[in-house]
Amino acid sequence: MNDISPTHPRYHSLLLRDKMAQAYQEGILADTALIAHGRGEAFDYILGEKTNPPANKAIEAATAALLLAKNPVLSVNGNTAVLAGEDMVNLANLIQAKVEINLFYRTPQRVMKVQEVLESAGATEVLGKEDDDYLPLEGLKGPRSRAHPNGVHQADVVLVPLEDGDRAEALVALDKKVITIDLNPLSRTAQKSSITIVDNLVRALPLMMAEVKKLKGCYREDLEKIVNEFDNAENIHNTLDLISQHFKRDERL
Ligand code: ATP
Ligand code: MG
Structure with missing residues (x-):
């Protein structure tokens, strides 16, 4: 680990960057994962590296939707496992997802390492392991289409942080309520999901718990009221307003 001083103004961001670089060196992450992280860092910087009011609103709606779900599933990719594997498992255990x-x-080595992270965090049931069955999601091809028959396929509500845009769209087309956590309010995932939390994964998950x-x-x-009154397009619009105010004022939010 690099020697980062806790007094550095961007200490937390640098710690996360270090974690990601280390995970890449250990073979958990692909090189493109670091690029995705960098894009997230840029948006987080613009958002003031804090949870903003529209994110809090989306967190409330997302949590209500998860509590109402019959079959909630939390999807974990490489970045999510490295940055917040334990929190994903804690949230799953809290809501029985x-x-x-x-x-x-996907490589067998990466799957095993992610599985290890999740199981050592206390996950009782991990789906999508190397030898698990899978059924392709309608409308998708290749690795993007992979979904477990008893997991994402059966789910009515899915939490898919840092998801690929095509996959988010395919999940919505299958009538699932798709919750994403994505720092880029303009990504296809953010735009296509049912509930978009524009916040850093590491801040949003503890707030969801x-x-x-x-x-x-x-x-x-009461939970239904929260979900029904939530307007994702409007909420994303409010986030974009915050960003444009930030640029106009030329100061941190
Ligand atoms: P899309 O297909 O949705 O348009 P994309 O190409 O913009 O996707 P991906 O590479 O699929 O992006 O996924 C990375 C996304 O995750 C980026 O939008 C990035 O801003 C976001 N991101 C990266 N790190 C974090 C993080 N720690 N917390 C939340 N979001 C993050
Ligand atoms: Mg995306």
Whole structure:
């Protein structure tokens, strides 16, 4: 690990960058994962490296949708496993969701390493392992189409952080409620998903867990109201407004 001083103004971001670089060297991540991370870093910088009000609103709606779900599934790719594997497992255990590995640049070695991360974080059931069955998702080809018959295929609500745009679109077309966490409000994933949390994964997941604890005792009707009143397009628009204000004022949000 590089010697990063905690007094550095961007200490947390640099720690994450270091984690990613190390995971790449250990073979968990493909080189393109680092590029995706860099794009995320750029948007996070513009957003002030903090959770903004539209993200909080999306977190509330996403959590309500997960609590209402019959078959919630949390999908984990390489970046998610490295940055927030433990939080994904904790969230899954809190809401009794399944966890499914979804790697685009899939190799047996990477799958095993991600599985290791998830199981050592306490995951009871991990789907999408190397020898698991899978059924292609309608409308997709190749590694993007891979989904477990008892996992993403059966799910009514899926949490897919840092998802590929085509796949997000295919999941929505299959009538699933698609929740994503993506720092780029303009990505296809952000635009196509049902609920888009424009925030860093490492900040959003602990907030979702706190929200689960807050909403757990609510009546179904109250949770439904939260989900129905949430307007994803409007919420993304509000995020873009924040970004443009930031550029106009030429100061941190
Ligand atoms: P799309 O097909 O959705 O348009 P993309 O090509 O923009 O995808 P991908 O490479 O599929 O992007 O996925 C990376 C996305 O994840 C980027 O939009 C990036 O901003 C976002 N991202 C990267 N790191 C994080 C993070 N830590 N938290 C949240 N989002 C992140
Ligand atoms: Mg994407």
